[in-house]
Amino acid sequence: MARSALFEIKRVFFDRIFERSYWTWRKHPIIIVPNMLGTALTVIEQSILTTAFIVFLVALATNHTLSGLLSQISSSGFTLGLLFTSSYSPLLITTLAVSVVGYLLTAIFGGGFVYSAEYGIYLDAWNKDNARFGSIVEYGSRNWKRMAWTLVLSNLITWGPLAAVFVGLIVSAANANSIAGLLGFVVSSNLLYFAGGSSLVLALLTVYSYPAVIIDNVSGIQAIKKSFAVASHNLGITIAYSIVRILFQFLLLLVVFLSGSIGLPLASFSSAILSLLLTPILHSTKTMIYYYS
Numbered sequence: 001m002a003r004s005a006l007f008e009i010k011r012v013f014f015d016r017i018f019e020r021s022y023w024t025w026r027k028h029p030i031i032i033v034p035n036m037l038g039t040a041l042t043v044i045e046q047s048i049l050t051t052a053f054i055v056f057l058v059a060l061a062t063n064h065t066l067s068g069l070l071s072q073i074s075s076s077g078f079t080l081g082l083l084f085t086s087s088y089s090p091l092l093i094t095t096l097a098v099s100v101v102g103y104l105l106t107a108i109f110g111g112g113f114v115y116s117a118e119y120g121i122y123l124d125a126w127n128k129d130n131a132r133f134g135s136i137v138e139y140g141s142r143n144w145k146r147m148a149w150t151l152v153l154s155n156l157i158t159w160g161p162l163a164a165v166f167v168g169l170i171v172s173a174a175n176a177n178s179i180a181g182l183l184g185f186v187v188s189s190n191l192l193y194f195a196g197g198s199s200l201v202l203a204l205l206t207v208y209s210y211p212a213v214i215i216d217n218v219s220g221i222q223a224i225k226k227s228f229a230v231a232s233h234n235l236g237i238t239i240a241y242s243i244v245r246i247l248f249q250f251l252l253l254l255v256v257f258l259s260g261s262i263g264l265p266l267a268s269f270s271s272a273i274l275s276l277l278l279t280p281i282l283h284s285t286k287t288m289i290y291y292y293s
Contacts (some may be wrong), residue, residue: 005039014285017292020126021284031280034118034140039275041110045103052099057093092233112148113140120212122284123291139214146219147210153220154209158202165195204242205231208290215291230293241286248278 025031120139125131169192208227213219216226231238255274 012147013272014237014289017288018244018285020280021281021288024122024126024284025281027129029286030131030133030136031118031121031125032080032276033133033136034121034277035279037117038111038114040186041106041114044110045106048102048106049099051097051214052102053089054275056091056095085208093141108148109144111151112144115151115210116140116143116285117149117183118280119211119275119287122280126284126288127291135150143213146217146223148220150213150223151210154206157224158206159199162195162199200213204238207238207242207286211287211290215287227290230290232293237289241282242288244285245282248282 117136117140118141121131121136124135155228205228206224208230209223212226212230216223218226252274
């Protein structure tokens with residue numbers, strides 16, 4: 001009976017927070033502005049990679065080596081051997097390095113500003129009942145360094161093990177013709193499930209890292225520690241939030257899939273509108289959970 005009562009209290013608590021987030025969004029629609037900035041940032045990141053790819057192909061066409069690359073890809077596929085082909089490997093490595101560095105810098109510094117502005121405006125909207133455009137600029141400019149550092153560290157801790165195992169799997173697959181490569185492939189394949197499960201658990205425990213930066217004025221390890229503490233002591237409501245978040249992503253993919261049968265522009269428009277409507281409510285709910293915990 002005690003366990004049922006405790007679960008009921010946490011369930012109602014989540015319902016009330018989610019409902020309050022919805023009405024806060026209705027009362028202060030300006031809170032969608034940081035999400036619009038985040039969408040624009042994503043477009044910029046994609047443009048960096050797309051532009052680098054186009055520049056690479058144009059350079060190959062100018063040097064009359066594009067046909068050789070296409071022939072190698074058609075015969076052996078995308079392998080690590082592309083990096084060691086003397087005719088275009090220097091250009092490929094340089095393009096990859098520049099694009100990846102540009103992508104990461106944009107994601108880190110831009111994300112630091114956007115997330116600071118986003119979680120700050122949530123705090124003002126439901127704690128002070130006041131959301132202004134000036135607050136978005138203020139929170140973003142004041143906290144972007146601490147948020148950027150937390151962004152880097154949180155993603156390294158959460159997805160670093162999975163990324164390392166995945167890279168090891170790709171490298172060993174490229175050298176599967178040797179005994180060492182085959183052994184590495186088998187080990188990496190088995191570790192991939194463990195690393196994936198570990199990353200999912202870490203993603204659950206670090207879910208409050210960004211709100212901690214704004215609410216508690218901490219960053220890096222301290223923000224992650226506070227997220228671990230809140231998530232572990234409020235595991236039920238944290239899992240409830242995560243399930244709702246996953247359902248939202250599934251709904252978003254479903255809308256894109258159904259709209260895609262009509263046309264790509266409609267699919268992109270539908271997903272963007274749905275994201276702008278639901279993401280502020282979900283992130284506001286996460287912020288309030290951390291605040292009250």
